[in-house]
Amino acid sequence: MIISGGFSGAAKYAVNQSLWLHERGHQVTTVCMPDTWPEKELIRRGIKPWSSSLSSWGPSEFRRMAKLIAEEKIDLVHTHNTRAHVFGAILRSWVRLPVVATAHHRHFHFHWPMNDLVIANSEATKRFHRRAHLLSARKLQLLYCPIDTETFDRVNQLEIDKTRARWDLTPDDLSIAIVGNVIVRKGHDILISAMPRILHRFPSTKLVVVGPKQTKFALHCQAMARKLGVDHALRWVGFETNMAQAMHAIDVCICSSREESFGLTAAEAHAAGKPVVASRVGGLTEIVGHETTGIVVSPKSAEQLADAVIRLLADTQLRHDLGQQGREHVQRLFRIDKHIDELESIYGNLLNHLPNG
Template sequence: MRVLLVAGRLEPSGTAMYVANLVRGLRRLGQDVRLLYGGGVYGRMLAEEGYSVTQLDGLGREVYDLFVHRRQVKEAGRGWAQLVHIVSDYVLRRGSGVAQILGLKAVVSFHHIVERPIVLPRSVVRVIAVSETIRTHLVNAGRLPKERIRVVRSGVDIEQAERNCQSRRGEHELVVGFVGAVERRKGLEYLMKAFELLHQRGQRCHLLIAGQGEMLQEVRGWAKRSGLLEFVTLLPNFTSHWEVLAATDILVLPSLQEGYGQVVLEAMACGKVVVATAVGGVADMMEDGKTGMLVEMKSAESLAQALARLLGDAELRRKMGEAGKARVQKLFPANKMCEETVKIYE
């Protein structure tokens, strides 16, 4: 199958990880794949790895007249592509425009809880939800009929994880890491309060927040006001989530809302213990008390208690990290995701 993948901006995010895993995995399965995307480090990374990649900046914009770049779209897919895969609901309209220009059918993947009404273009013949939570939401909210949606859980490139994310060894300051959009829906206000509680109770550790978003200045201001600036690192610009995960001992995801929570799987694949709220697909990924800890939503106290327990017990961190890694390798390999995706293409 010759598939043209269409994406928006591929900056570090769960969707960007999904796209990279899909491109690599489909190629390993013998599929002929090209990527048309709207800019970002993950697209450039795939180009450097030798994959066929075309950057079309407008695909990364909310308001964009795709037909202005009709020639470039045709060059990317006309006479070659057999199917268009719109890899995120965020680019549904733009991706369906690509399919229309090329006269092809399309598949679309949903990664997010969608609050707005959805009108699927006629070119879209299959819908993929990356978690059962997303499919249930789409059906219950009356967005799409259940029979049109197939669940294909997003997976992890195990080889990439083992190659790029080594365990931290020797004496070092313990690091609690957050990777994702620095936005209110991620529960960062509760993480900040929990971090204060840890230090007030004598639990010294470092907080690493990697990502950009509406709360970045607020978080920076909090670190200064709380007197914890020396214990907080903000990393708004980074090129590899593997490097960030390698620098952490515990991944924390205190989200109020998630479509999936891909970074949880990536952390588990690295052997990192995870503390998270049971939102989106997270509850399906983790075994509470075995591969990590699920905490109460909007509760700084619950979060602080879970972090304190793990920070104070290296053996528990190791056991949970190993259990999480084994679970990802068994249930969430990217190869399985790609094999199920190919079946939908066919």
């Protein structure tokens, strides 16, 4: 398993995938860039990863990795995130092993056709790579990211109350949340634009921003909130290590993305029995069912977003019903055991039917 980059939904999934396969009895050697979140998280959870710069500009790192692969008797390489994908695609010509790349995003890049198999995290991602990179059906496989639903089921009221108190929420506050990296693609500015309309109807509403506060776009969003006079209603809480507790502590989850290949946040909200207001983009529409598990709105429409949030905040029963249907949807499609069964099948088919090289 080769993982590049810092903290992200893709990196979190890749780390978990390494651990899940290890628990199934597989020998998993995970390669990470040094001093990054994946490396630290694996060490914290009892796995010693290999460090690599994942540099594709010289032969020395490929020789070192080829030696590791030979010593560890590796059968297959699986890569996550762009730097790892490029490294893995070139490494394939050195080690003559099948290379699998999980596509967490819909980006053009030369490396995709160089893999033996590309795993798409949604139907939207699969369609993109089929058209953009002319990948055959044989080289493309859909595999949704899983959710540890049991973790979400174990959250108790005391943990919820502590989380809300840490966020400076009162028992009477209505809370909506947007979760993830604070970048333009995630649409935090669209949600902030909707806040005056939401607060006019429900003045006690608080917007919890789970993500970094110091990115360039985060600072832009903070300035925007001050200009609109809604900064008093925002809670910038940084990253949350326990997403189950965080999701249980809110009333409605917002995914106002301009683009989203999958939408792990929406699936996690549903796992906690929370309704989701989501943009009609990418993989979000495969997770959030309009009027069944949440409300789907036009992307970049602050007015539609505000109206959807207001509707949910006004109707406790609707929030409950949509949230419970979302929970059932996630438990049906995104179970970890189902995911690992399918991944093992993918690996097995690749090793049995694809010649190395």
